[in-house]
Every structure is written in C-alpha cells, then in structure tokens.
Amino acid sequence: IYLERFSEAQALITRVTDAARGASALTLLPLCLASRAELEYRLGRWRAALAHGSEAARLAAETGAKTVLPFALAITARVEAVQGREQEARRHASEAVEASTEALSVATMFYAETALAQLALSFRRFDEAAERLGRVAREEDMRGVGEPAILLWPPDHVEACARAGRRKEAEAALVRLERQAERTDHPWRRAVAARCR
Numbered sequence: 001i002y003l004e005r006f007s008e009a010q011a012l013i014t015r016v017t018d019a020a021r022g023a024s025a026l027t028l029l030p031l032c033l034a035s036r037a038e039l040e041y042r043l044g045r046w047r048a049a050l051a052h053g054s055e056a057a058r059l060a061a062e063t064g065a066k067t068v069l070p071f072a073l074a075i076t077a078r079v080e081a082v083q084g085r086e087q088e089a090r091r092h093a094s095e096a097v098e099a100s101t102e103a104l105s106v107a108t109m110f111y112a113e114t115a116l117a118q119l120a121l122s123f124r125r126f127d128e129a130a131e132r133l134g135r136v137a138r139e140e141d142m143r144g145v146g147e148p149a150i151l152l153w154p155p156d157h158v159e160a161c162a163r164a165g166r167r168k169e170a171e172a173a174l175v176r177l178e179r180q181a182e183r184t185d186h187p188w189r190r191a192v193a194a195r196c197r
Contacts, residue, residue: 001039002149004186009039030060034072041079050079070099074111081119089119110136114153121160129160130169147184155192
C-alpha cells in the first residue's frame with residue numbers, strides 16, 4: 001500500500017482475508033480488514049473502506065485484539081471524516097486514542113489525530129486542522145518519521161495552513177513535504193507536493 005502498488009496489495013489482502021475467513025482465524029481477520037479499509041480509502045472507495053473498517057473494529061473489540069483495535073478505529077474515523085460524518089468520526093477517533101493509549105501505540109494516535117484534522121478541514125475549521133497537524137509534524141520529526149505516504153497528512157497540513165492565512169507555516173510545511181517527496185520518489189508524493197506548491 002505504502003509503495004502505491006495497489007493492485008498487488010489488493011490481491012494479497014484479498015487472499016489473506018479470504019483464508020482468514022475460511023479458517024475462522026478471528027485473531028488475524030481484524031488486521032486483514034483494517035488493511036483492506038486502508039487500501040479502499042486510498043483508492044477513494046469510501047463505502048467499502050467504511051464497511052471493512054467498521055467490521056475490523058467490531059471484531060477487534062470482540063476478540064480482544066488490542067493492538068489492531070486502535071488502527072481499525074482510526075481508519076474508520078478517517079473515512080467518516082472525509083464523508084462529513086462528524087459525530088461518528090469524533091467518537092471513533094476518541095476511541096482510537098483511548099485504545100492506542102492502552103496498547104501503548106503512538107503510531108495509531110497519529111492516525112486518530114490526522115482523522116480529526118481531516119474532519120476539521122472538511123468543515124472549514126482551518127486553524128484547528130493546522131494546529132492538529134502541526135503537532136503531528138513535530139511529533140514525527142522528533143521520532144524521525146520521514147515517509148509522507150503512511151498517514152497521508154502532509155498535504156492537508158499545507159492546505160490547512162494556507163487556508164488559515166498562515167503563509168509562513170504553509171511554506172515550511174511545503175518545504176518539508178517536498179524534501180520527503182524528493183527523498184522517497186513515488187508518484188503520489190511528487191503529485192501532492194506539486195499541487196501544494
């Protein structure tokens with residue numbers, strides 16, 4: 001998924017999901033479904049993404065899959081955010097933060113935070129989105145994360161800052177994104193950097 005080899009990812013995820021369902025492997029199935037939700041989200045198939053994410057979250061909660069639950073909740077919140085489902089997105093993001101804290105998973109906290117930022121951006125609350133994504137940027141920089149395609153938020157940060165009238169912050173976020181795009185050299189990264197420029 002992160003390498004943008006979506007057809008290959010879809011074939012692999014489908015095969016593993018079908019095998020997990022066939023074997024009633026309920027400990028493996030939530031991760032398969034959450035990964036499938038992530039893929040569908042990136043392909044713009046939000047209805048399918050929401051269905052897979054919701055099922056992943058439900059199964060993870062039922063089976064006690066504490067490491068998968070925050071990811072499933074966060075991807076569900078992200079889909080709801082872009083669909084403008086404010087109450088559901090807030091609830092699932094909040095549950096994702098709580099589950100992330102319990103699972104000691106900082107990465108899925110970032111997922112939840114970016115979902116809330118996407119929600120703020122969807123409702124034209126640009127300052128809120130810029131603040132949230134500014135915190136994510138600082139945390140990622142402290143932790144040495146330099147791959148913009150994992151959470152897909154860097155172009156939203158540039159947009160939120162620009163729309164909030166924070167030109168210097170927008171330019172700094174763009175420079176950061178362009179450096180990452182140059183270093184990782186994949187089509188999505190280059191395209192969003194060019195769009196943001």
